Amino acid sequence: xxxxxxxxxxxxxxxxxxxxxxxxxxxxxxxxxxxxxxxxxxxxxxxxxxxxxxxxxxxxxxxxxxxxxxxxxxxxxxxxxxxxxxxxxxxxxxxxxxxxxxxxxxxxxxxxxxxxxxxxxxxxxxxxxxxxxxxxxxxxxxxxxxxxxxxxxxxxxxxxxxxxxxxxxxxxxxxxxxxxxxxxxxxxxxxxxxxxxxxxxxxxxxxxxxxxxxxxxxxxxxxxxxxxxxxxxxxxxxxxxxxxxxxxxxxxxxxxxxxxxxxxxxxxxxxxxxxxxxxxxxxxxxxxxxxxxxxxxxxxxxxxxxxxxxxxxxxxxxxxxxxxxxxxxxxxxxxxxxxxxxxxxxxxxxxxxxxxxxxxxxxxx
Amino acid sequence: xxxxxxxxxxxxxxxxxxxxxxxxxxxxxxxxxxxxxxxxxxxxxxxxxxxxxxxxxxxxxxxxxxxxxxxxxxxxxxxxxxxxxxxxxxxxxxxxxxxxxxxxxxxxxxxxxxxxxxxxxxxxxxxxxxxxxxxxxxxxxxxxxxxxxxxxxxxxxxxxxxxxxxxxxxxxxxxxxxxxxxxxxxxxxxxxxxxxxxxxxxxxxxxxxxxxxxxxxxxxxxxxxxxxxxxxxxxxxxxxxxxxxxxxxxxxxxxxxxxxxxxxxxxxxxxxxxxxxxxxxxxxxxxxxxxxxxxxxxxxxxxxxxxxxxxxxxxxxxxxxxxxxxxxxxxxxxxxxxxxxxxxxxxxxxxxxxxxxxxxxx
Numbered sequence: 215x216x217x218x219x220x221x222x223x224x225x226x227x228x229x230x231x232x233x234x235x236x237x238x239x240x241x242x243x244x245x246x247x248x249x250x251x252x253x254x255x256x257x258x259x260x261x262x263x264x265x266x267x268x269x270x271x272x273x274x275x276x277x278x279x280x281x282x283x284x285x286x287x288x289x290x291x292x293x294x295x296x297x298x299x300x301x302x303x304x305x306x307x308x309x310x311x312x313x314x315x316x317x318x319x320x321x322x323x324x325x326x327x328x329x330x331x332x333x334x335x336x337x338x339x340x341x342x343x344x345x346x347x348x349x350x351x352x353x354x355x356x357x358x359x360x361x362x363x364x365x366x367x368x369x370x371x372x373x374x375x376x377x378x379x380x381x382x383x384x385x386x387x388x389x390x391x392x393x394x395x396x397x398x399x400x401x402x403x404x405x406x407x408x409x410x411x412x413x414x415x416x417x418x419x420x421x422x423x424x425x426x427x428x429x430x431x432x433x434x435x436x437x438x439x440x441x442x443x444x445x446x447x448x449x450x451x452x453x454x455x456x457x458x459x460x461x462x463x464x465x466x467x468x469x470x471x472x473x474x475x476x477x478x479x480x481x482x483x484x485x486x487x488x489x490x491x492x493x494x495x496x497x498x499x500x501x502x503x504x505x506x507x508x509x510x511x512x513x514x515x516x517x518x519x520x521x522x523x524x525x526x527x528x529x530x531x532x533x534x535x536x537x538x539x540x541x542x543x544x545x546x547x548x549x550x551x552x553x554x555x556x557x558x559x560x561x562x563x564x565x566x567x568x569x570x571x572x573x574x575x576x577x578x579x
Numbered sequence: 580x581x582x583x584x585x586x587x588x589x590x591x592x593x594x595x596x597x598x599x600x601x602x603x604x605x606x607x608x609x610x611x612x613x614x615x616x617x618x619x620x621x622x623x624x625x626x627x628x629x630x631x632x633x634x635x636x637x638x639x640x641x642x643x644x645x646x647x648x649x650x651x652x653x654x655x656x657x658x659x660x661x662x663x664x665x666x667x668x669x670x671x672x673x674x675x676x677x678x679x680x681x682x683x684x685x686x687x688x689x690x691x692x693x694x695x696x697x698x699x700x701x702x703x704x705x706x707x708x709x710x711x712x713x714x715x716x717x718x719x720x721x722x723x724x725x726x727x728x729x730x731x732x733x734x735x736x737x738x739x740x741x742x743x744x745x746x747x748x749x750x751x752x753x754x755x756x757x758x759x760x761x762x763x764x765x766x767x768x769x770x771x772x773x774x775x776x777x778x779x780x781x782x783x784x785x786x787x788x789x790x791x792x793x794x795x796x797x798x799x800x801x802x803x804x805x806x807x808x809x810x811x812x813x814x815x816x817x818x819x820x821x822x823x824x825x826x827x828x829x830x831x832x833x834x835x836x837x838x839x840x841x842x843x844x845x846x847x848x849x850x851x852x853x854x855x856x857x858x859x860x861x862x863x864x865x866x867x868x869x870x871x872x873x874x875x876x877x878x879x880x881x882x883x884x885x886x887x888x889x890x891x892x893x894x895x896x897x898x899x900x901x902x903x904x905x906x907x908x909x910x911x912x913x914x915x916x917x918x919x920x921x922x923x924x925x926x927x928x929x930x931x932x933x934x935x936x937x938x939x940x941x
Contacts, residue, residue: 259901289894291901295853296846299775300641300888304895307637318757319852342755383756412746412758568756578756579746 250312250490252276253305254288255298257317258415258440264459265414265440265476266290269316269339271460272478279483283490294319299326306331312489314482315339317414318383324348335489340385342565344496351481352385354502356392356564357532358474358510360539361525362456363396365471365513366404366434368521369454370397373404376427378437378444380414382578384567386438391571392539393436393456398573400524407432408576415440421447428453434471445470454516461511468514475511500561503532540564545572583927584920594922602918603911610910619897627896628889638888640774644846645884646877647776648673648838648855650783652862653869653876654790655834659712661794661871662807662827668715668730669835670859671737672708676836677843678741679707681760681850684767684843685749693766700767701840708836709829711737716828720821734859745850759851769845779841783877786834790873803827835859861887868915886911 252273260270273286287310292301298320305313306327312335315324321341328336328348336348344350366375375397379386394406407430409423424435424444428451435448436456445466448455457463457473481499488494501507510529513522531537540563542553547570553559568578611621632642652669659666683700691699711733718724744760751761769777794800805813806820813820838858843850865883869875890904 253895287895287898289891289901293853293856295851296644296775296842297853297856300644301891301895304631304638304641304891307635308896381757387756412742566755 247282249283249285250280250486251310252284252286252312252314252486253310254286255292255301255305255313255315255317255320256288256290257292257294257319259290260288262415262417262441263462263465264442266316268459268476269314269478272476272482275479276482276486280486280490284486292320295323299323302327302336303330306334311335312337312486318381318385335494337485342498344498346496349485349497349499351485351497351499353476353481353505353507354500355474355476355508356388356539357502358508359389359392360396361510361529362436362472362474363393363398364400364525364528365517365521366393366436366456367397367399367401368524369471369517370401370404370434372431372433373401374431374433375404375406376424376430376432376435377406377408377576378420378423378427378435378439379408379410380438380440381412382410384565387567387570387578388564389438390574390576391567394571394573395539395544396528398571399528402573404573406436406574406576408570408574410576410579411439417441417443420444424448442466457511463511463514468516470514471517472513473511475509477507477509480505481507503529504535546570547572547574581929583929584924585927587923587925598918598922599915602914606911606914609914610907613906613910614899617899617903619899624893624897624899627892631892631895632885632889637774640776642881642884642888643776643780644774645887646881647779647783647841647845648858649861649865649880649883650787650877651779651838651841652835652858653865653880654783654787654873655712655831655838656862657866657869657871657873657876658790658794658834659828659831660866662803662824664716664719664824664828664831665727666712666715666730666828666831667727667863668712668733668832668859669838669862670855670857671730671734672711672832672835673839673842673855673859674734674737674741675711676704676708676839677850677854678737678744678839679836680704680840680843681744681749681763684763685760688764688767693764696764696766697769697844700844701837704840705833705836708839709833712828712832712835713825716825720824738855741850741854745852749850751849760849762849763844767844768848769841771845775846777841777845779837779845782837782841783880786837787873787877790834794873799823835862864912868912 254269254273256266256269258266260267273288276284277286289301292298294317302313302315302324314337316339318340321338321343324336324338325343325348328345332347334347338348338350340352341350377390379390390408397404397406407427409426411419411423413419420439420441421443424447427435428448434454434456435444437444437458442462442465445455445457445462449466449469455470457470459476461475462473463470503509538558540559542557543551543555544553546552549572570578614621614624631638633639652673656666656669680700680703683703687699688696714733715726715729718729719726746758749760751759769779771777772780794803802818802823805816805818806823810820842854861883865876865879869879886908890908893899893904893907894901
């Protein structure tokens with residue numbers, strides 16, 4: 215008997231919301247000088263002090279550069295999957311001119327929405343699918359990762375270096391390989407042990423992975439995650455670490471020897487500037503140390519001068535263009551030569567990396 | 580003087596409308612204060628939420644996309660709760676059905692005639708959901724094992740099993756190592772009606788009508804109601820309590836399973852992370868707010884979906900932190916649920932009676 219009335223009150227409640235919302239509608243009419251509207255979709259919160267933090271620094275750099283001419287917004291903690299499609303579509307629907315999605319799993323959702331909104335410009339970080347109005351962008355973070363590997367290879371005493379890694383996708387595999395090549399270039403006895411967390415952003419899992427690696431005898435923890443938790447876990451055990459994304463030494467302390475870091479501001483200012491000027495065209499941006507989109511953070515005072523000199527020398531070779539990380543000879547885990555001496559890997563090969571170099575302990579599943 | 584709270588014998592009809600309406604207004608005001616404290620304009624925020632959920636045809640279809648799994652799991656949970664069978668395993672039933680549906684879609688598609696594929700996907704998915712709910716139903720009726728714990732624990736089993744599959748043997752060989760199965764063949768796609776809203780919506784609405792009819796207009800429904808009210812009384816009347824409970828819970832699991840089928844075949848079209856974003860748990864709120872009435876479930880589900888979709892607007896357009904959206908959802912739901920205290924219970928001031936037997940009040 216009483217249930218019959220439920221419908222009525224629910225309808226009433228719905229009508230109430232409708233009423234409130236309608237009244238205020240005229241205020242939504244836009245002002246005259248419309249700023250260029252840019253939206254960012256984040257996998258974690260800017261407070262992660264890592265991956266998303268760095269993208270948000272880039273967003274702020276854009277605001278500082280263009281002032282009133284641009285309006286930026288962002289949404290954090292968007293899961294990779296169907297919800298991402300809705301979020302990206304809503305921004306496009308709401309009249310945003312340009313949308314950046316900063317995680318690999320946003321690729322297919324963005325492709326889907328980009329088809330529906332040909333006038334909106336879409337940029338996807340770290341993927342490989344493009345279209346007329348959708349670009350990709352990433353940086354050759356493997357270059358500073360190699361340099362950080364030199365530091366780790368020189369500083370390890372147990373010759374076991376732990377690596378907390380997100381997903382076994384080419385981006386992460388490439389980073390592990392570059393790091394390991396750096397380690398082994400100065401310390402052929404050292405091994406790099408990999409633990410997969412299967413998440414980009416999960417402070418608890420990231421910490422657990424680091425702890426497992428420390429338990430396995432690692433005395434330095436490197437990582438490909440979004441937060442500083444692996445670095446904190448290492449510090450609590452009195453061990454060293456190599457950060458990632460941001461200069462994690464600033465957040466954790468000098469036990470973080472150095473970090474390969476992003477400088478997204480440089481890229482964001484450039485591409486948004488082009489979009490505002492009408493010269494934007496679809497592209498696949500993948501630059502490195504030379505362009506300044508990636509770099510190695512300043513080293514901790516715990517790193518001796520001779521190690522710093524080694525890093526400097528390697529960095530110079532990359533900057534000069536005389537040598538790069540994936541130049542042969544490179545062996546895989548079984549010892550078989552995958553890249554012959556004198557040969558070098560192509561971008562295509564690097565973008566589809568699915569094997570580990572010699573010295574990595576772990577499996578690309 | 581003390582206060583006595585007692586259950587009302589007759590609930591007045593105006594109260595049933597006015598109290599929830601007043602609660603809703605109260606929640607808007609409360610949330611508004613919170614928004615002001617964060618330096619946000621409450622009206623602009625509500626407007627953004629409303630626009631995000633209902634502001635355009637496309638926005639509304641996205642609200643429906645979220646409402647579909649909530650309708651189906653809401654119906655499943657409401658049916659179980661009517662029998663006082665605390666099925667909090669909708670999440671697991673949804674997930675396992677999604678896994679079973681993916682299995683059929685990917686592997687049967689290779690030999691099955693394409694027009695049969697989608698029906699097979701739906702059927703097997705629902706059966707998987709039913710089977711997953713059948714385990715706690717049998718354990719409860721045969722061995723008196725508490726169903727709350729079993730249904731909850733089976734959620735984790737189902738979710739971890741699905742992860743094992745799309746991280747492991749079912750991972751798309753062309754997916755560059757990213758977890759998720761290959762995309763389903765087109766023959767296994769649930770047809771979309773508008774935007775991304777798919778045929779699951781029609782299933783949900785029709786099933787709500789059927790379920791209401793079965794419960795209120797059939798002998799079996801009458802028996803279920805008696806079982807829900809008092810299993811002892813039902814037994815005295817010669818009703819096969821155990822058999823009926825198992826049957827009803829199988830149906831409940833199948834409904835939740837259909838939600839999972841809709842998610843994988845209508846939305847993601849592959850098995851991947853984020854199959855269920857907590858729909859199975861939100862379904863419990865939906866079922867209670869609908870007071871277990873199948874006809875009210877679709878409306879409540881749309882309202883909940885609007886709250887979820889609109890909540891994202893809070894950060895997308897207003898620049899408030901993500902936690903603010905979740906906080907607002909809680910602030911809006913809480914007074915609505917609390918309001919039922921005033922419709923179903925009466926609060927009396929009394930000088931002599933002790934309030935010892937008062938229950939459910941704060």
